[in-house]
Amino acid sequence: MKNLQLVDLKTQYEKIENEVNTAVLNVLKSTAFINGPEVKSFQTEFESYLNVKHVIPVANGTDALQISLMALGLKPGDEVISPSFTYIATAEVIGLLNLTPVFVDVDKETFCMDPDSLKAAISPKTKAIVPVHLYGHCAPMEEIMEIANEHGIAVIEDTAQGIGSNYKGKDGVSKKAGTIGTVGTTSFFPSKNLGCYGDGGAIMTNDDDLAAMIRMVSNHGQSKRYYHDVIGVNSRLDSIQAAILRIKLKHLDTYLSDRNKAASFYNNEFSERPELTVPKTANYSDHGFHQYTLILNGVDRNDLMNHLDKKGIPSNIYYPLPVHEQKSFEGKFEERVSLENTDYLKLKVISLPMHTELDDEQLEFITSSVIEFLDQ
Numbered sequence: 001m002k003n004l005q006l007v008d009l010k011t012q013y014e015k016i017e018n019e020v021n022t023a024v025l026n027v028l029k030s031t032a033f034i035n036g037p038e039v040k041s042f043q044t045e046f047e048s049y050l051n052v053k054h055v056i057p058v059a060n061g062t063d064a065l066q067i068s069l070m071a072l073g074l075k076p077g078d079e080v081i082s083p084s085f086t087y088i089a090t091a092e093v094i095g096l097l098n099l100t101p102v103f104v105d106v107d108k109e110t111f112c113m114d115p116d117s118l119k120a121a122i123s124p125k126t127k128a129i130v131p132v133h134l135y136g137h138c139a140p141m142e143e144i145m146e147i148a149n150e151h152g153i154a155v156i157e158d159t160a161q162g163i164g165s166n167y168k169g170k171d172g173v174s175k176k177a178g179t180i181g182t183v184g185t186t187s188f189f190p191s192k193n194l195g196c197y198g199d200g201g202a203i204m205t206n207d208d209d210l211a212a213m214i215r216m217v218s219n220h221g222q223s224k225r226y227y228h229d230v231i232g233v234n235s236r237l238d239s240i241q242a243a244i245l246r247i248k249l250k251h252l253d254t255y256l257s258d259r260n261k262a263a264s265f266y267n268n269e270f271s272e273r274p275e276l277t278v279p280k281t282a283n284y285s286d287h288g289f290h291q292y293t294l295i296l297n298g299v300d301r302n303d304l305m306n307h308l309d310k311k312g313i314p315s316n317i318y319y320p321l322p323v324h325e326q327k328s329f330e331g332k333f334e335e336r337v338s339l340e341n342t343d344y345l346k347l348k349v350i351s352l353p354m355h356t357e358l359d360d361e362q363l364e365f366i367t368s369s370v371i372e373f374l375d376q
């Protein structure tokens with residue numbers, strides 16, 4: 001059996017090695033390292049994949065969030081609502097820009113923002129909401145947009161874990177995660193569902209004026225060469241990463257279906273066990289399975305992780321400490337609503353290996369090892 005890893009980038013690379021190597025060499029030969037034609041081509045192809053008017057490639061997913069907040073013109077003291085049960089980057093940029101984070105709870109089954117908690121957290125100072133499509137499952141965007149529109153609040157979808165997932169609207173129309181809010185952001189960190197071989201990220205929007213402002217902010221606030229209208233940053237996707245992403249984008253739907261196949265295998269083995277709650281896919285969403293995350297009921301998580309580790313099966317906790325409990329956020333956020341699901345989930349979740357290269361032999365070994373632990 002192949003060695004088990006949380007993410008197997010090597011096997012995935014080997015399947016597209018020739019194509020990728022040629023594309024990278026072509027960029028080297030062209031020396032168009034920054035803002036080259038590969039970046040523009042990737043942008044256009046990604047716009048058409050997502051069915052969105054504007055994609056603005058940037059240097060990473062954290063920058064994508066920061067630039068979005070800057071382009072929306074938020075000012076210190078403005079409140080930004082995000083879940084606490086997320087990766088630090090979602091909230092970090094709020095703190096970095098001296099905006100006031102307000103954390104809301106997540107749904108106990110989908111791990112995504114709870115609209116009732118959101119409603120309760122809104123104040124006259126709320127200027128933006130950042131739902132996260134956690135683990136690849138869409139946040140309940142229609143409910144979130146309804147609440148946001150009622151109050152005239154911008155919505156930034158953190159799609160770093162959910163790129164390619166479809167949100168199925170009540171009207172029967174499906175939209176890609178990241179294209180429903182005012183703006184969407186994503187990351188091409190290597191382990192993400194669409195990952196490059198370094199750092200990368202992108203911002204998506206259907207709003208022409210906002211897209212122009214995002215382009216300006218991400219390029220030193222420059223309106224034309226050497227004329228800088230706003231304070232900006234330097235955040236670019238480089239041509240080598242764009243060339244790799246053009247190849248990987250063609251495989252994204254296959255990658256997502258491979259992840260779903262692995263998740264179905266896990267679900268089949270686990271769904272009858274009362275000790276395990278398998279990840280739910282709500283009827284309004286499909287699932288990108290960036291992570292396959294179980295909720296443990298009355299199972300000692302440490303013991304289970306040790307048992308798996310001894311068998312060479314890696315597992316992980318996303319995330320053991322929610323943002324509102326991080327030292328860096330002490331005294332720096334508004335406590336407004338109960339975060340009881342967040343506090344519960346941080347103690348109960350466990351994520352198993354999830355990537356595009358898991359085969360049946362590996363999945364059989366992982367699932368039987370988990371069940372062996374439960375039965376002992």
Ligand SMILES: *Cc1c(COP(=O)(O)O)cnc(C)c1O
Pocket residue numbers: 060061062063086087089090132158160161186187188189199200201
């Ligand atoms: C990975 C991730 C980010 C940050 O992306 P980087 O490219 O690493 O900066 C932001 N939000 C979430 C939810 C993520 O998982």
